[in-house]
Amino acid sequence: MRILLTHGSALLYGLSPLFRIPAYYCQNPDCKHEIISKEAPHACPKCGGKVVQDEDTLDTWFSSALWPFSTLGWTGEEGEEIAEDFKYFYPTSVLVTAYDIIFFWVARMIFSGIEHTGKLPFKDVFIHGLMRDEQGRKMSKSLGNGIDPLEIIEKYGTDALRLTIVSGNSPGNDINWSETKLTASRNFANKLWNASRYILMNLPEGFKAGALPKELTIEDKWLLTRFNNLAKEVTDNIDSYELGVAVQKIRDFIWEIYCDWYIELTKPRISEGGEKALNAQKVLVYVMQGMLKLLHPFMPFITEEIWQSIDSNAKSIMISEWVKYDESLSFVKQEQEFSKVVELIRAIRVQRNELNVPVSKKVSLFIETDDKDIYNQCAIFFEKLAGISSISFVDGSIEDAEKMAAVVATGARAFIPLGELVDKEKELARLEKELEKAKKDVEFSRSKLNNPNFISKAPKAQVEKEQKKLEIALERLKNIKKSQENYK
Numbered sequence: 001m002r003i004l005l006t007h008g009s010a011l012l013y014g015l016s017p018l019f020r021i022p023a024y025y026c027q028n029p030d031c032k033h034e035i036i037s038k039e040a041p042h043a044c045p046k047c048g049g050k051v052v053q054d055e056d057t058l059d060t061w062f063s064s065a066l067w068p069f070s071t072l073g074w075t076g077e078e079g080e081e082i083a084e085d086f087k088y089f090y091p092t093s094v095l096v097t098a099y100d101i102i103f104f105w106v107a108r109m110i111f112s113g114i115e116h117t118g119k120l121p122f123k124d125v126f127i128h129g130l131m132r133d134e135q136g137r138k139m140s141k142s143l144g145n146g147i148d149p150l151e152i153i154e155k156y157g158t159d160a161l162r163l164t165i166v167s168g169n170s171p172g173n174d175i176n177w178s179e180t181k182l183t184a185s186r187n188f189a190n191k192l193w194n195a196s197r198y199i200l201m202n203l204p205e206g207f208k209a210g211a212l213p214k215e216l217t218i219e220d221k222w223l224l225t226r227f228n229n230l231a232k233e234v235t236d237n238i239d240s241y242e243l244g245v246a247v248q249k250i251r252d253f254i255w256e257i258y259c260d261w262y263i264e265l266t267k268p269r270i271s272e273g274g275e276k277a278l279n280a281q282k283v284l285v286y287v288m289q290g291m292l293k294l295l296h297p298f299m300p301f302i303t304e305e306i307w308q309s310i311d312s313n314a315k316s317i318m319i320s321e322w323v324k325y326d327e328s329l330s331f332v333k334q335e336q337e338f339s340k341v342v343e344l345i346r347a348i349r350v351q352r353n354e355l356n357v358p359v360s361k362k363v364s365l366f367i368e369t370d371d372k373d374i375y376n377q378c379a380i381f382f383e384k385l386a387g388i389s390s391i392s393f394v395d396g397s398i399e400d401a402e403k404m405a406a407v408v409a410t411g412a413r414a415f416i417p418l419g420e421l422v423d424k425e426k427e428l429a430r431l432e433k434e435l436e437k438a439k440k441d442v443e444f445s446r447s448k449l450n451n452p453n454f455i456s457k458a459p460k461a462q463v464e465k466e467q468k469k470l471e472i473a474l475e476r477l478k479n480i481k482k483s484q485e486n487y488k
């Protein structure tokens with residue numbers, strides 16, 4: 001009799017991975033009947049004699065232990081040929097598993113490998129945490145708190161599920177299941193997909209992917225340098241199994257640097273057309289291809305799909321060459337300079353947002369800086385991305401500083417006239433209303449305080465209260481008039 005179960009199938013049948021073999025032997029020497037049964041028989045069904053259960057215990061993990069070599073077609077049988085796959089792939093490089101079965105499975109694979117093949121089955125063991133439920137409990141059949149991956153894949157996509165599991169994952173630490181994280185992963189997939197659609201839609205006919213233009217602008221150099229650094233860091237992270245860190249860096253780069261900034265930065269050139277547009281498109285596609293490679297281990301399906309649609313003759317992204325750090329694509333000076341521009345634009349946008357100024361409203365900008373050239377060169381980006389109509393440079397102190405909204409960033413201080421930021425007519429109308437109300441309050445208090453009856457009959461505290469009210473109203477009147485002056 002031979003029973004072979006993996007621990008997985010044993011669990012599936014509701015058996016413990018360690019169980020006593022369910023074979024029973026009739027003790028009647030004339031019968032010796034053997035019975036295999038889930039339920040223990042009370043007596044021999046053939047002769048009614050006494051039965052005894054087999055004393056051996058089956059440890060199903062021992063069959064699981066064959067996994068590293070039996071899956072490669074290994075044959076340890078005498079006179080048989082060792083399989084080709086086994087010769088090529090064994091010993092393997094990495095085993096990935098959760099920590100809860102280190103002894104049960106990992107240890108058995110190691111000593112079985114040594115025993116049967118004379119070699120360790122793998123070089124590294126990457127031990128990750130468990131996926132727990134939202135409350136941090138272990139997922140189990142009895143609690144009924146398990147997640148069916150197929151249902152999740154149906155709803156969010158395979159790549160979104162993979163990304164969610166890898167994100168925030170650090171070796172050995174458990175993570176809790178979160179539907180919110182899953183939604184964020186799906187949104188990221190949509191963002192990447194839409195970016196690729198936008199880029200591919202605008203490419204000219206016969207566009208050849210993969211090459212960079214001869215002439216690179218400052219924003220191209222900024223992007224390429226950042227991407228070059230990303231490739232280096234992500235490769236290092238993956239090599240040291242910091243998968244959660246690696247994927248977070250790729251995600252941030254794609255979302256913020258590439259989609260939110262660089263795509264927007266190329267729009268003026270692309271709408272201009274010709275050589276300039278083509279150059280921008282070459283950089284867009286070059287970096288897109290690199291990003292797809294870095295993301296591929298984490299989101300295999302969407303990256304392959306976009307990869308093939310960029311270049312229909314390309315072979316699978318799986319067998320493409322991994323991105324390498326390239327010294328010739330490192331433009332440290334330009335990267336630092338352009339980062340200052342990005343920082344200032346971002347600060348202006350925050351300021352406008354705080355003041356509720358619509359994006360459509362154009363305003364002028366005064367910059368105090370030692371790097372006039374860079375900001376001048378990038379005026380188009382201030383116009384397109386920060387709603388700036390003109391840039392002027394100021395040396396030393398700026399006039400009428402109190403009428404300006406100030407924005408501070410590395411390398412520059414910038415000022416925007418408040419009168420331009422807010423809608424002048426609307427603001428003046430609002431101030432006029434406030435002024436009328438303040439005038440009425442002043443009048444009311446004054447008439448009360450000028451009334452001899454009130455002064456003589458009202459309690460002292462009430463009179464003082466009215467005087468205080470008048471003071472406040474007068475102060476407000478003064479401030480409103482000052483604000484009105486600012487718009488003139």
Ligand SMILES: [Zn+2]
Nearest residue numbers: 026031044047
């Ligand atoms: Zn019997």
